[in-house]
Amino acid sequence: MTCSVRASLVVVTLGAFVSACGGSATPAPADAASDVSTSSDASPSSDVSTSSDASPSADTSPPSDGATSSDASPTTDASVPPTDGATARCTVDNSASAVAARGGFLEVCADPVREPRAVCGDGSPYRFSYRPAPAGTSRGLMVFFQGGGACNDYVTCWGNDGVGGTGRRVVTMTNNRTGPQVDPTTRRPLGIMAADEPTNPLAAYDVVFGSYCTGDLGQGSRDEVLTRPADASPTAPAMIPTYFHGGDNVAAVLAFAQRTFPSPARVVVTGSSAGAYTSLAAVIPLAAMYPATTRIVYLGDAGAGVGIPTFDAQFDAVVTRFDGHDGGRVVRFAELTFQADRTQRAFTTAAFRAAATFQAGLRTLLEGRATRHPMNFRYFAPPGDCHTSLPNAALFQQYVMAADGSFAPAVPAVRPNPAFTLDGVGIAAWIRALVEPDAAIGADARNLAGPWTTVSEDCPLPNASAL
Numbered sequence: 401m402t403c404s405v406r407a408s409l410v411v412v413t414l415g416a417f418v419s420a421c422g423g424s425a426t427p428a429p430a431d432a433a434s435d436v437s438t439s440s441d442a443s444p445s446s447d448v449s450t451s452s453d454a455s456p457s458a459d460t461s462p463p464s465d466g467a468t469s470s471d472a473s474p475t476t477d478a479s480v481p482p483t484d485g486a487t488a489r490c491t492v493d494n495s496a497s498a499v500a501a502r503g504g505f506l507e508v509c510a511d512p513v514r515e516p517r518a519v520c521g522d523g524s525p526y527r528f529s530y531r532p533a534p535a536g537t538s539r540g541l542m543v544f545f546q547g548g549g550a551c552n553d554y555v556t557c558w559g560n561d562g563v564g565g566t567g568r569r570v571v572t573m574t575n576n577r578t579g580p581q582v583d584p585t586t587r588r589p590l591g592i593m594a595a596d597e598p599t600n601p602l603a604a605y606d607v608v609f610g611s612y613c614t615g616d617l618g619q620g621s622r623d624e625v626l627t628r629p630a631d632a633s634p635t636a637p638a639m640i641p642t643y644f645h646g647g648d649n650v651a652a653v654l655a656f657a658q659r660t661f662p663s664p665a666r667v668v669v670t671g672s673s674a675g676a677y678t679s680l681a682a683v684i685p686l687a688a689m690y691p692a693t694t695r696i697v698y699l700g701d702a703g704a705g706v707g708i709p710t711f712d713a714q715f716d717a718v719v720t721r722f723d724g725h726d727g728g729r730v731v732r733f734a735e736l737t738f739q740a741d742r743t744q745r746a747f748t749t750a751a752f753r754a755a756a757t758f759q760a761g762l763r764t765l766l767e768g769r770a771t772r773h774p775m776n777f778r779y780f781a782p783p784g785d786c787h788t789s790l791p792n793a794a795l796f797q798q799y800v801m802a803a804d805g806s807f808a809p810a811v812p813a814v815r816p817n818p819a820f821t822l823d824g825v826g827i828a829a830w831i832r833a834l835v836e837p838d839a840a841i842g843a844d845a846r847n848l849a850g851p852w853t854t855v856s857e858d859c860p861l862p863n864a865s866a867l
Contacts, residue, residue, distance in 0.1 A: 489512075489525065490512070490526070491525075492507035492508065492509055492527060501579075502529060502578070502579030502587075503580060503588060503589035504531050504589070505579040505609060506529055506530055506531065507527050507528075507578055508528055509527055510525070510526040510527070510528075510652035511655075511656075514655060515648060515652035517621065517648040518648045518652040519643050519648070520645075520649075521557065521573030521642055521644065521645075522573050522574045522613075522642075523643050524575050524613075526575060526611075526649045526652060527611065528609055528610050528611045528649075529578050529580075529608075529611070530606070530656070531607045533604050533605060533606050537604050538661075539602075539605055540666030540668065541605060541607075541608070541661045541666070542607045542669075543607075543653065543654070543657055543669045543679070544610065544671055544675070544679075545610040545612065545669075546611050546612040546671065546672070546675050547672045547673025547702070548612045548613075548615075548673070548674055549569045549571055549673075550615055550747065551573075551616075552616075554640065555567040556568065556569040557569075557570060557573060558573070560632050560633050561632070561633045561635070562640060563636070565633075569747075571612075573614070573642070574613055575611060575613050577611055577612070580791065581791045581863075590793045591793065591795040591796075592670070593791070597796050597797075598815075599796045599797075599826075599828040600796060601835060601836065602668060602831070602835070605666075606660075608657045608660070611649075612675060612678070614644055614646035616645075617646065617674050617677040617678055618649065618650045618677070618682075619646055619647045619677075619681055620646045621645055621648050623642070623643055624644065625640070627639050647681075650678060650681070650682060651685075654682060654685055654686065654689065657689075658689045658690075663692065663693075665695070667686055667690055667695070667697070668696075668835060669683060669696070669698055670699040670700070670701065670790060671703070672702055672789070672790050673701070673703055673743065673787065674703065675703070677703050679698060679699075680715065683698050683722070683731060684718065684721070696731045697732045698734065699734050699790075699831070699834070700735050700736065701788055702736070702737050702738070702787050704735050704741075704744065704762060704765060704766070706752050706758055706762050707749040712765060712769075715769070716769070719773045720773070722776065723773060723775055724776070732776050732777075732835075733773070733776055733778075734777070734778045735766060735778075735779045736779075736781075736789050737789075738781070738786045738789070739762060739763075739783050739784065739852070740755040740785040740856060741786065741787050742785040742786075742857075742859075743787035743788075755785060759855050762781065763849070763852045766779040766849070775840075776841075778845050778846065779847050779848070779849070780830055780849075781849040782819060782849075783850030783854065784819070784856050784857075784860065785857045785858065792861050792862070793807075793863070794820075794860075795820060795827060796827070797809055797816075798814035798815075801860075807861075807862035822850065823848055825848060829844045830844055830848065831845075
């Protein structure tokens with residue numbers, strides 16, 4: 401069975417989501433575009449070997465779906481209509497040095513036969529990546545969807561100049577971020593991707609990493625020719641064919657996960673920022689793809705949907721669908737978000753952009769979900785205005801700031817990180833209690849938050865606005 405995310409759920413109306421920030425008239429906040437780690441695309445470091453697949457029937461040698469011909473730049477001539485499929489044949493680089501630069505992740509091209517519409521916003525071929533656990537050690541499958549903003553018109557997608565300048569509200573519309581964030585020196589994957597972190601409850605999971613390059617929260621399947629507005633730069637291209645094919649890309653990622661890891665003991669679907677919305681949309685097809693998997697968990701990071709009533713209603717609908725009523729399937733849902741998240745505030749309606757009103761709205765939202773879904777919903781909401789937690793180097797251990805503003809791990813090491821500890825429960829223990837127990841959610845995975853009456857706009861984390 402191959403299940404399409406497009407047919408299952410459209411989580412949020414993209415136009416409403418982007419126009420909440422003022423549409424093309426509002427410059428992109430620095431957090432949403434420029435303050436983003438690009439270390440996964442850094443120059444290669446030393447060669448490393450890659451581990452073999454833990455799934456019995458899987459074949460984790462790099463698929464041959466991608467061709468080896470050179471890429472070509474997508475056209476911006478409006479006389480050329482958007483087409484199915486990429487503007488160039490897909491290539492991957494799985495040389496030892498390239499894999500090392502991606503923290504051990506192997507690149508994959510979307511299958512041009514099975515998924516001909518899987519392309520980025522500029523029409524370039526869609527690539528993503530994966531990392532199998534060492535043979536015989538896998539405890540489950542994590543499907544992680546990357547974040548990177550949202551857009552729905554010429555300026556929010558391409559900038560005032562048509563090439564990514566002022567007004568752009570996405571990190572990229574091309575496929576140049578195919579792996580997770582890594583330490584720029586060691587190339588070690590950060591946060592929840594760190595396979596060598598002793599307290600990471602998902603360290604021994606197979607991982608499929610869904611890259612994001614369409615600006616549509618991973619839910620589109622349409623072509624548009626975007627026209628330059630009158631107030632844009634007169635030197636910008638008059639029209640740009642744009643491929644909102646995020647839903648097609650997500651379908652390709654899920655199909656690959658099913659083919660490569662056919663029988664995981666557990667499935668955790670997660671994502672940060674825009675990827676939190678994408679991962680919620682993937683819950684229904686993943687549940688259909690893995691009918692024999694008894695433990696499926698959704699973990700949304702920094703994408704709670706404050707000020708977006710349509711998302712809240714649709715979130716409730718999905719949680720209710722999998723709450724076990726009438727003997728049905730149970731999926732566990734959880735939200736991880738800082739109470740005054742600066743980037744979520746920038747992407748919501750004006751009524752919630754101040755830290756205090758956002759925090760009050762978040763409290764209402766999370767406590768309401770917990771009341772309506774006591775059996776299969778939990779939240780973890782630390783104080784502060786950081787954006788995203790799961791990709792952060794300090795997720796499991798404390799980092800300290802030096803006089804020059806740089807961060808480094810505390811010496812001696814401090815685990816759990818106090819910034820991710822609430823009521824005596826560290827984030828690793830909370831995630832483990834959410835994911836591991838079979839009968840019910842563990843006691844440590846309770847609803848936890850910092851003091852709601854105090855608003856903090858500080859952030860004790862390195863690279864705290866990464867998407």
